[in-house]
Amino acid sequence: MKKQIEQLVWAALQRLAANGVIPQEAVSAPKIERTRDPKHGDFATNTAMMLAKPARKNPRELAQALLEALPASDLLERCDIAGPGFINFTLTTTAYHRLIPTILAKSHAYGRSDLGDGKRVQVEFVSANPTGPLHVGHGRGAAYGSVVADLLEAVGFNVHREYYVNDAGRQMDILATSIWLRYLELCDETLTFPANGYKGDYVWDIAATLHRDHGEAYKQSAEAVFDGIPADEPDGGDKEVHIDALINQAKRLLGDNRYRYVFELGLNTILDDIRDDLSLFGVNYDEWYSERSLTESGAVNKAIERLRASNRLYEKEGALWFRSTDFGDEKDRVVVRDNGQTTYFASDIAYHIDKLERGFDRVIDVWGADHHGYIPRVKAALQALGDDPSKLDVLLVQFAILYRGGEKVQMSTRSGRFVTLRALRKEVGADAARFFYVMRKCEQHMDFDLDLAKSESNDNPVYYVQYAHARICSVFQQAAEQRILFESDPKAVNYARLNESHEQSLLTSLAKYPEILETAALNEEPHQLTHYLRELANDFHTYYNAHKFLIDDAELRNARLHLILATRQVVRNGLNLLGVSAPGKM
RNA sequence: GUCCCAGUAGCUCAGUAGGAUAGAGCGUCUCCCUCCUAAGGAGAAAGUCGGGGGUUCGAAUCCUCUCUGGGACGCCA
Structure with a gap:
């Protein structure tokens, strides 16, 4: 309109x-x-x-x-x-009335458009390190990223959803070592678990798998493992130095093949868990992109060579630095450490080059807000290599701060004290969790009150919207039970009979839906859709209370039934985009 | 110190590529089920849009200064 x-x-x-x-x-x-x-x-x-x-x-x-x-x-x-x-x-009111058969004919496609003209957009989101289960902070990125992707698709973009798997690097080594140490404990070795190791229960579980499948084939005595290892932090040492020494010890004592096995066992177990978790949360990907593959294919070295060729690298204190300050970054950044290892940043440059080389018109990264300082250096690298940094949009998602009993809940993956996404899903349900997560603008700090989310009270707006859908279904259920005749052709209905103000405002809301999808998608603002659905549900509930649908006047009855049928369609379409179910009964 | 985000009703938040009388939910206070699900509806009270300047026909929205709160600033990932 x-x-x-x-x-x-x-x-x-x-x-x-x-x-x-x-x-x-x-x-x-x-x-x-x-x-x-x-x-x-x-x-x-x-x-x-x-x-x-x-x-x-x-x-x-x-x-x-x-x-x-x-x-x-x-x-x-x-x-x-x-x-x-x-x-x-x-x-004219007829313009609005014509909307009803239009919506019913378009059905699930109502509201969709070809605004994006098939342009290829990549959305990368979550990309959490596979060192442990996803927690509720990742959940927000997951819900937000997937809804943004769905919205863009709904307005005609060709969307590619991707998870960047950090399957290389020190954190993964720490995980492998943590698993092995827990395994040794299962072999009745007595040891002091490193302060910087991963302490979650899932590490025990993976260690138990190793023990079950391989008995004591990976066993070493605790004395041998800790021989010559510098002190841990509680004993006055440095926890980073301590854990690095343990990693090297593990590699040496186990040998390449056995160390690799433990490493892969940890990676695959956790990655499977993350995949499963996300899929149950209604989040699916087109591609899981391996960081390690970038190193193995030589892409990382190639990126470094390209930077070198463009004269943007220099050596200082044994390390190789990228002159990102040439492009507005605060300080220069290391790409190769003094120990010869490439940094995470080096992989990321290679990764982003690869994204653009794959021909996306636009690349969207959904990151945690703590990474905001990271944006200038990635854009700097793209610019240095002659790519167009404006093709990359980074959307920062602020952390969801959890509250339980009015108290802030502390979280740390390392210590194992965190609320997992899986636990949240089980407690409040995927529907409520998803709806809650995208109700706020992404850059808005979010207070996630666990008690409130857990209590299935009517404070929860997702119920309100779902209830509108269920109520409409219920009306048709009633109509069927009472054998009330219903004109099945939307074009054969006299909509001129709809002249109540409630009907007009409901029609106005229905007409707005395509406009809402457009702005929500183009601004990457799913919360606009949640707010809209609340309003639409409100219009319906008001109407429901004010007027009866199953009435004797067949002409008016048919007009009203088609109006609420169209309403149900739009509620369903909206919820569907949010990844929230539209129940027929509550 | 530098940078990012935020400050709008008692609470949680919409509204900001300038637009007409600033809106919801929760909470509070009144009402409404012989009626398609009361997980609902009708109504009331509640605001110096953090503060000061500026830009113009017009500012919650843009600029500037300032106050307050949260976060980020590794040869970690």
């Missing part, structure tokens, strides 16, 4: 420009918006006020000229000039 008005105003502007009323160069796409107050009609534009200055005319006069140039349309009931020069458009 909005688009149609836009086209009308655009045509009028062209006509005025052709007649020399306004300068051609001042003409731009008119801004049409929904009015807040129904007294102002359905849509309004401030175009006349915007053009008043370049046209050297009084805004109201210009508005009048614009109205006279407006092509005729059966969409419009009337157009008025109001206030300082607004033009208000009031649509």
Whole structure:
């Protein structure tokens, strides 16, 4: 509907420009918006006020000229000039009534568009290190990223969903070593577990698998393992030095093959768990991209060589630095450490080059807000290599801070004290969790009150929206049970009978849906959709309380039933995009 | 110290590519089930949009200064 008005105003502007009323160069796409107050009609534009200055005319006069140039349309009931020069458009009720059969015909496709023109967009999200189960912080990125991806797809982008698997690097070595030490404990060895090791129960589980499958084939005495290892932090040492020494010891004592086996066992077990967890959360990927593959394919070295060739690298204190300050970063960054190992940043450069080489028109990274300092250096690297950094958009998701009993819940993967996404899902359900997560703008800090989320109270807006859907289903259930006749052809219904104000506001809300999808998708703001659904549900519940649908007047009954059928379709479409179920019964 | 985010009703938050009288939910206070699910609805009270300047026909929205809170600033990943 909005688009149609836009086209009308655009045509009028062209006509005025052709007649020399306004300068051609001042003409731009008119801004049409929904009015807040129904007294102002359905849509309004401030175009006349915007053009008043370049046209050297009084805004109201210009508005009048614009109205006279407006092509005729059966969409419009009337157009008025109001206030300082607004033009208000009031649509005919038939325009709204026509919406019902349109929605029912389009069904699940109602609201979708081809705005994105099939452009290829990659959305990378979650990408948590596979060193432990996902926790509730990852959950927000998962819900947000997947809804953004779905929204973009709904407005016509070709979307590729990707998880970057950090399957190389020191954290993974720490995990492998932690598993092995727990395994030794299962072999009745007595040892002091390192302060910096992974202490979660899942580490015990993986160690138990190793013990069950291989008995004591991986056993070494605790004395041998800790021989010559510098002190841990509680004993006055450095925990980082301590754990690094233990990693080296594990590699030496186990040998390459056996160490690799433990490492892979840990990686695969946890990755499987993450895959399973996300899939049960309604989050699915097109690709799981391995960090290690970048090293193995030589992509990391190639990226470093390219930087070297473009003269952006220098050596200092034994390390190799990238001069990111040339591109606005605060300080230069290391790509190869003094011990010869490439940094995580080096892999990330290679990864982002690879993303652009794969031909995406746009690349979206969903990161935790703690990574914000990381953006300039990645963009700097892309720029240094002649890529277009504006193709990369990084969306930062603020942490969800958990509260339990009014107290902040401390989280740390390493210590094993965290609330997993899996636990949250089991407690509050995937529907409520997803809805909650995307209810807030991503850059907004979020207080996630576990007690509130756990209590299945009616405070939870997801129930409110789902209830609207279930209620409509229930009406049709009743109609069937009472053998009430229902005209099955939406085109054979007399919608002119819908003249209650409740019906009008419900129709207005239904008409807004495509507009909401568009702005929610283009601004990467899923919360707009959750708010919209709440309003739509509110319109329906109000209507439900004010009027009865299963009435004797067959003509009116059919009109009303089709209206709520269309409403159900839109509620269902919206919930579906959020990855939330639309139950037929509650 | 530098950077990022936030500050709107008692609480949690929408609204910000400038638009008409700033909106919801929760909480509080009144009402509504012989009626398609009361997990609902109707109504009321509640605001110096952190503060000061500026830009203009018009500012919660843009600029500037300032106050307050949260976070980030490794040859970690």
